[in-house]
Amino acid sequence: MNYILKDENSLYYECGYSCDNALFISLGSEKFFLTDSRYQQEATEIIKNATVIIEGDLYKKANEIIKKSKIKKLNYDPKEWSIFAFEQITNGLDIKLKAKPDFSHKKRIIKSYKEIELLRKAVKLGAKSFDEFAKMINSNGFGKDEYELTYMAKTALSKYGKRELSFDPIVAVNANASKPHALPTNKTLTKNDLLLVDAGLKYKRYCSDRTRTVSTINGFNFSTKQKFKSKKVQKAYDTVLKAHDNAISKARSGMKAKEVDALTRNVIEKAGFGEYYIHSTGHGVGLDIHEMPYISTKSDTIIEDRMVYTIEPGIYIPNEFGIRIEDMVVMIDGKIEVL
């Protein structure tokens, strides 16, 4: 199949290397990696399955390569390309251009065993960073605001800049945690506050993703065993944890994604919190922090072995508090294994 890719992670998946100015073209058995002179050394050292071409104008060169090849049909992902870039690539080509939304994501939905090991390692390092972050807060986080706490989370996860993050961490106190994508505020952390942390890091480009909601008593940690002073908060917390555990114990390969979603949603609905569970159960994770499969109420995707995704139910009471517990899982031998 002939195709052309632009997204950095799509390129990395094809040939084990990518950078911020590159294209990948596959024409039958011939493959080309186009980049500029800044990346020549690394690209030629690492890429074994494609011809590395160094060029100033990548779009013009891609257009020439495709023209010369005399192919009749070319696949592309319309989500990867700006109208401007794609017009330059396809200028004057007399071939059929076939839009394939999520072309690379679809290839990547089932992970290899090697990818699973990289994701497992990312998750382990992510969990260690949560422990490190708890230590930092216990020693000097109280009295700091969400901006400073978010920066502290970045410091722990990135190990002072040595590692990339999967996304900007969410660190939210009490009522701010009621927004699933909370941005930091000037709200400071006091003992006994509810603290929600959603954060992840990258290990060899593979992402981790984890959420914990905790009660910040003295010497707290990010385990899932938490005691809150408020009965309402505790009831919501116990419900979210039960929903999380229910999906992990009962999800099976062969189910539809929406059936996995129901495993968390039914528990929360039965406890009377249904209207406060305002998002899907989870999403795939790999080179991208959000990829297939999407574990939502509408998804008919069949869950298969070696898919990796999150289980992250939540309850969000506006202006009061929010609870979310998230783990990354992999389907192995038909069942869920928590990474």
Added chain:
Amino acid sequence: MNYILKDENSLYYECGYSCDNALFISLGSEKFFLTDSRYQQEATEIIKNATVIIEGDLYKKANEIIKKSKIKKLNYDPKEWSIFAFEQITNGLDIKLKAKPDFSHKKRIIKSYKEIELLRKAVKLGAKSFDEFAKMINSNGFGKDEYELTYMAKTALSKYGKRELSFDPIVAVNANASKPHALPTNKTLTKNDLLLVDAGLKYKRYCSDRTRTVSTINGFNFSTKQKFKSKKVQKAYDTVLKAHDNAISKARSGMKAKEVDALTRNVIEKAGFGEYYIHSTGHGVGLDIHEMPYISTKSDTIIEDRMVYTIEPGIYIPNEFGIRIEDMVVMIDGKIEVL
């Protein structure tokens, strides 16, 4: 004129607000800001010149609004839109779609006096952060590697996460500075090393951008007066500074951008370093870190009052060292004023 915008900074320029899921549509005198319920409160509070519409599917809603309006022609920037998104917006529309590359950037090339004040403030805060970073290095930066130093720069510029950065800082030691877009390495900083720092922050969304190259003797600072041990480095440094100062004193409104570029390039070429000056003299700065005007050898853009851009000549000797000195400037009454 009818137009539709998607880029966050394009939206902010139109109505003083934007977020990561929004569209702006201008149909004659009617203007619409489309976003989802997460941003309802802020959008309705801030936006005065457009009707705020809260929707789940922004593309579908935009399509409906355009259909109802019975306009005949719609302008868009093909660089702002993915093929996928634009197809959803324009699905079934019987109107002329007119591609206008850099539509918003062209509107933004001349800054208002208010914008100039915001940029001036960003530059001042950026310069203060450089001083703060110098203090940090002098007190405990020696022996740290480029990853840790980069993180230290982020800490100084962001004030522990309170401020956004214009881009990931470049902090490069000795030979690594010979790459204009150096990525951090394990190279540690030792006294008398050459240190290049290229960094900026945002003040009310407006970017600063600055580069200094220094010799890290005891108690060094980021001023442009620098003494290097190596004669070759000193000669290159003095040449870059002379090129920088030459452009700042001689650039005039009414010149072509390529004539401003020549004011740095001629100095460096005359000193015999021409082949090592491998990029343009500068770029516009505003809401985006790179915008118009581009100060390059090929640009016929006429420089006008109230344009804001960088002057950043450099000399890069592969595997040896790199020098760059960068300041942001504004054209006022026909001449350059350094911000």
